Amino acid sequence: MSNLRLKIAFWNYDRTRPLTDGTVKFDGVDASFSSTPIVSEIFERMIRQHEFDVSELGLTYYLRTLDFDEPPFIALPVFPNRCFRxxxxxxxxxxxxxxxxxxxxxxxxxxxxxxxxxxxxxxxxxxxxxxxxxxxxxxxxxxxxxxxxxxxxxxxxxxxxxxxxxxxxxxxxxxxxxxxxxxxxxxxxxxxxxxxxxxxxxxxxxxxxxxxxxxxxxxGIFPIMHTVVIRRDVLVQHPGLAQVIYRGFCDAKDAAIEQYRTGMIFNNMGTMIPWLSQLLDEDRQVLGDDWWKYGVAANRKAIDTFLRYHFEQGLSQRRLTCEDIFVPELLET
CATH class of the missing domain: 3.40.190.10 (Periplasmic binding protein-like II)
Structure with missing residues (x-):
């Protein structure tokens, strides 16, 4: 998979920034990154033109593509955007x-x-x-x-x-x-x-x-908003790519967590938000050390709840499961 060139798009999150600044790399991948001021512009470019090989998508946007005659994407259990609502x-x-x-x-x-x-x-x-x-x-x-x-x-x-x-x-x-x-x-x-x-x-x-x-x-639910998808045709051409991309996103997230942890030593002077260290401590007490957990096991309840809501609200044609939406080789993550 050496020097495989991929176009990858996501918003400018703290947990993806280590990828764009080169701190973390996808093993064997020559990645070019794209972002937009409004994240839904990424969604539109991916769904309309399949412009990227790997892309952030809103979870509901992705689920709706599964009703296409030939669904073009499959998701990785990576969740760059989650928020209590x-x-x-x-x-x-x-x-x-x-x-x-x-x-x-x-x-x-x-x-x-x-x-x-x-x-x-x-x-x-x-x-x-x-x-x-x-x-x-x-x-x-x-x-x-x-x-x-x-x-x-x-x-x-x-x-x-x-x-x-x-x-x-x-x-x-x-x-x-x-x-x-x-x-x-x-x-x-x-x-x-x-x-x-x-x-x-x-x-x-x-x-x-x-x-x-x-x-x-x-x-135990921290609501998930967005996931990361890979084009199915790209995955067919490059077996094993899903694990490489998943690992890269995980490493970038871990780098962001470590940056916040070490930042507390210096009173988070990169932002100088008053009492930020106290808020981080409080969040850790409630959510644990990693509140952005990736993988299926740590997020199955949140995902299953969203899939149930999506079906009950008439947005999915059938009641989907984690096994329906994620790359099979990452279901054990």
């Missing part, structure tokens, strides 16, 4: 929503696409833990604080009994939340009106850190 739910303060159960009967905005990665998790949690299912709400999908063209490079299914429409032309979900045109919003990104502390908007869970930590302690 109780904090992704925002409400208009005049909507009458005081608790999760109040979502029933309301009009909810959702960023980008019905069932984006940061939307699948909150919908599933609202259903599992509070008894509010998507069919009890009306959904409006669109851009957050800027006009956004419909995402048309993946299938966009939703159950027939769920009311889903696109944001009206000239409207944006952030503004609609502030004016009360929608009652609530689920979004991976924080709307400007929330950042500006507009009095008309709030989070459903104001103390979201405590809620999310309690959720993790109770369930």
């Amino acid at each position: 109780h904090s992704a739910i925002f409400v208009n303060t005049s909507s009458g929503i005081k608790k999760p159960q109040d979502f029933a009967g309301k009009t909810i905005g959702e960023f980008a696409v019905y069932g984006h990665d940061a939307g699948v998790w909150p919908k599933g949690i609202l259903s599992d833990e509070y008894g509010v299912t998507p069919d009890q709400c009306r959904w409006i999908v669109g851009g957050l604080d800027f006009p956004m063209s419909p995402i048309d490079f993946i299938p966009r299914p939703h159950p027939a009994n769920v009311d889903v429409s696109m944001v009206p032309e000239g409207k944006e979900l952030g503004e609609m939340l502030q004016t009360g045109e929608i009652d609530a919003l689920i979004a991976a990104d924080v709307p400007k009106c929330v950042l500006d502390k507009a009095p008309q908007v709030a989070r459903l869970f104001p103390d979201y850190k405590s809620v999310e930590r309690e959720y993790y302690k109770r369930t």
Whole structure:
């Protein structure tokens, strides 16, 4: 596999940066790396043009490609983006929503696409833990604080009994939340009106850190947003490549963990964020020394939960398992 040239794309994460700066290398691979300011641009280029040999993909974006007649990708159990999502739910303060159960009967905005990665998790949690299912709400999908063209490079299914429409032309979900045109919003990104502390908007869970930590302690789930995929045709041509790519991502993650650990010696002066070392200590107490764990075994519960939500929300044609979505030779990781 010496000097195998590969095009690889992912966002500029701290746990992938050791690959792009050369600290960590893929064994026997001459890699050229690409990134974009908005990670979904990588998704589109990979799905439309198969532009990269290896690429980060949103988990729901990848799962939807499995419904193609000839699925072009298969995933590695690498998860560069994961985030707790109780904090992704925002409400208009005049909507009458005081608790999760109040979502029933309301009009909810959702960023980008019905069932984006940061939307699948909150919908599933609202259903599992509070008894509010998507069919009890009306959904409006669109851009957050800027006009956004419909995402048309993946299938966009939703159950027939769920009311889903696109944001009206000239409207944006952030503004609609502030004016009360929608009652609530689920979004991976924080709307400007929330950042500006507009009095008309709030989070459903104001103390979201405590809620999310309690959720993790109770369930053991650190929600997964994105995975890494490899083109199936490339894998056929180069047996064993999946293990090489997986190992490289693991080594890069381990290098980032070590950088944070040693950074505490010098008070993390690379960022100088006040009390960052204390936060790292607190996170280790809750999540362990490696909260970005890769591999199937350490993440099976989180993955299976997402796959169940994806099917229940009408986004998958069948109930998938880890064995359906990951490279077979990495299922024992």
